[in-house]
Amino acid sequence: MRKEKLMELNHLISSFEIEDLTPLEEVSHFVTVKPYHVRLKNGMEFNRERILKNKKDGSAAITMAITKDDEVLFVVEPRVFIKGGVGVGLPAGYQENQEAMEDASKRELLEETGYLAKEIRVLGSFYQDEGCSGALNYALLATNCEKVSSPHLDKDEHIEIFKCTLEEAYELLENGYIKGANAELTMLLAKPYLKERKEGK
Amino acid sequence: MRKEKLMELNHLISSFEIEDLTPLEEVSHFVTVKPYHVRLKNGMEFNRERILKNKKDGSAAITMAITKDDEVLFVVEPRVFIKGGVGVGLPAGYQENQEAMEDASKRELLEETGYLAKEIRVLGSFYQDEGCSGALNYALLATNCEKVSSPHLDKDEHIEIFKCTLEEAYELLENGYIKGANAELTMLLAKPYLKERKEGK
Numbered sequence: 063m064r065k066e067k068l069m070e071l072n073h074l075i076s077s078f079e080i081e082d083l084t085p086l087e088e089v090s091h092f093v094t095v096k097p098y099h100v101r102l103k104n105g106m107e108f109n110r111e112r113i114l115k116n117k118k119d120g121s122a123a124i125t126m127a128i129t130k131d132d133e134v135l136f137v138v139e140p141r142v143f144i145k146g147g148v149g150v151g152l153p154a155g156y157q158e159n160q161e162a163m164e165d166a167s168k169r170e171l172l173e174e175t176g177y178l179a180k181e182i183r184v185l186g187s188f189y190q191d192e193g194c195s196g197a198l199n200y201a202l203l204a205t206n207c208e209k210v211s212s213p214h215l216d217k218d219e220h221i222e223i224f225k226c227t228l229e230e231a232y233e234l235l236e237n238g239y240i241k242g243a244n245a246e247l248t249m250l251l252a253k254p255y256l257k258e259r260k261e262g263k
Numbered sequence: 264m265r266k267e268k269l270m271e272l273n274h275l276i277s278s279f280e281i282e283d284l285t286p287l288e289e290v291s292h293f294v295t296v297k298p299y300h301v302r303l304k305n306g307m308e309f310n311r312e313r314i315l316k317n318k319k320d321g322s323a324a325i326t327m328a329i330t331k332d333d334e335v336l337f338v339v340e341p342r343v344f345i346k347g348g349v350g351v352g353l354p355a356g357y358q359e360n361q362e363a364m365e366d367a368s369k370r371e372l373l374e375e376t377g378y379l380a381k382e383i384r385v386l387g388s389f390y391q392d393e394g395c396s397g398a399l400n401y402a403l404l405a406t407n408c409e410k411v412s413s414p415h416l417d418k419d420e421h422i423e424i425f426k427c428t429l430e431e432a433y434e435l436l437e438n439g440y441i442k443g444a445n446a447e448l449t450m451l452l453a454k455p456y457l458k459e460r461k462e463g464k
Contacts, residue, residue: 077305078303078305078307079303079304079305080301080302080303080304081302081303081304082300082301082302083299083300083301083302084299084300084301084302085297085298085299086297086298086299086300086310088298089298090296090297090298090312091298091312092312092395093296093312093314093395094296095291095294095295095296096286096287096291097286097287097289097290097291097292098284098285098286098287098343099283099284099285099287100281100283100284100285100341100343101281101282101283101284101285102279102280102281102282102341102421103280103281103282104278104279104280106279106341106421108341108419108421109287109419110341110343110344111291111292111293111294112344113294113314115395119344140301140303140307140309140311141390141393141394142299142301142311143311143313143320143393143395143396143397144390144393144397144399145397145399149390149393149394151393186447187442188442188443188444188447189342189345189350189442189443189444190391190392190444191391191392191443191444192342192344192345192350192352192442192443192444192445193342193350194293194294194316194344195344196344196345196346198345198346199444218309218310220303220307220309241388241389241390241393241399242389242390242392242393243389243390243391243392243393243400243444243445243448244393244444246387246389246448247444247447247448247451250448250451250452251451
């Protein structure tokens with residue numbers, strides 16, 4: 063890993079250091095929980111609780127995006143409930159209005175980074191927390207991405223972009239910089255495709 | 264994949280078919296959400312909502328368990344919010360009272376399957392949903408597992424055990440039977456160790 067790139071990443075991470083985290087008395091708005099009673103055909107009965115995000119399952123597209131220059135795009139952002147309070151992950155976002163996951167992926171990549179994906183493929187899908195949520199996340203690989211605009215972030219989104227080589231990206235994963243299940247699983251699912259792509263070049 | 268094993272698994276899955284899923288008016292008990300106000304050192308301020316399970320982060324141990332006869336132990340159980348309503352996954356459970364993750368893994372494996380792990384190793388860890396939870400899950404590999412008792416399930420736990428060869432286990436993953444991020448990530452993280460183990464034999 064290039065020393066200057068690691069310094070750049072550590073600097074981005076420290077830019078989001080938490081000063082204060084105060085519990086609020088109000089009820090939650092974005093994340094809610096709905097209890098259900100279940101009866102199976104075999105006669106078993108029990109209750110289960112379902113996590114909703116914005117009143118939906120909250121299925122998300124997670125995108126490993128590679129630029130025309132073969133650099134990987136990471137997003138660095140506050141993740142205030144994890145150790146250190148900052149996450150290094152892949153561009154990701156919730157599916158909107160039943161759009162295709164390829165479209166969700168392209169839309170979120172453009173919004174979060176300003177990069178347009180020329181080619182995109184689904185690597186796989188997985189339930190984020192199958193015991194208490196129906197969120198079915200998709201892992202995607204976007205290639206030949208090109209910068210076409212500035213990021214367009216929501217009011218409460220605070221994101222810094224970090225770019226490095228593919229080799230450095232997997233080094234960051236090995237070294238524990240990428241700690242979220244979504245990003246880790248997507249990077250592992252992308253490995254065989256990236257190997258194939260490299261050999262095909 | 265042996266045809267009779269696939270029939271056995273499909274039979275276990277269909278044994279948990281849902282008859283009815285009714286939303287309840289009551290508030291949730293196990294899963295709750297707590298809003299926080301965040302202030303970063305850089306001056307940014309925003310709110311975030313934190314998912315809690317049983318009032319804790321709900322960090323879990325996910326165990327790929329291999330018996331003395333080189334069979335993998337899967338658990339089949341109702342997952343009522345996912346497509347089909349039934350999950351095929353790895354034995355897993357929440358950490359209790361700050362116990363070591365190796366201990367959580369062995370305890371849950373014994374409770375859910377009746378198998379005792381002779382050797383256990385941590386494969387890695389990952390945040391389940393880093394945007395709105397501090398749940399840090401551990402992936403573990405348990406080997407030389409031996410059946411020592413019957414399962415001891417909680418009142419609301421309904422689990423069937425399914426055993427197959429290592430090769431068949433990864434076939435199930437390829438074919439979309441294992442759909443949860445926890446199990447999928449644990450099986451992918453176990454791959455290099457299993458390869459090494461096989462070569463060492």
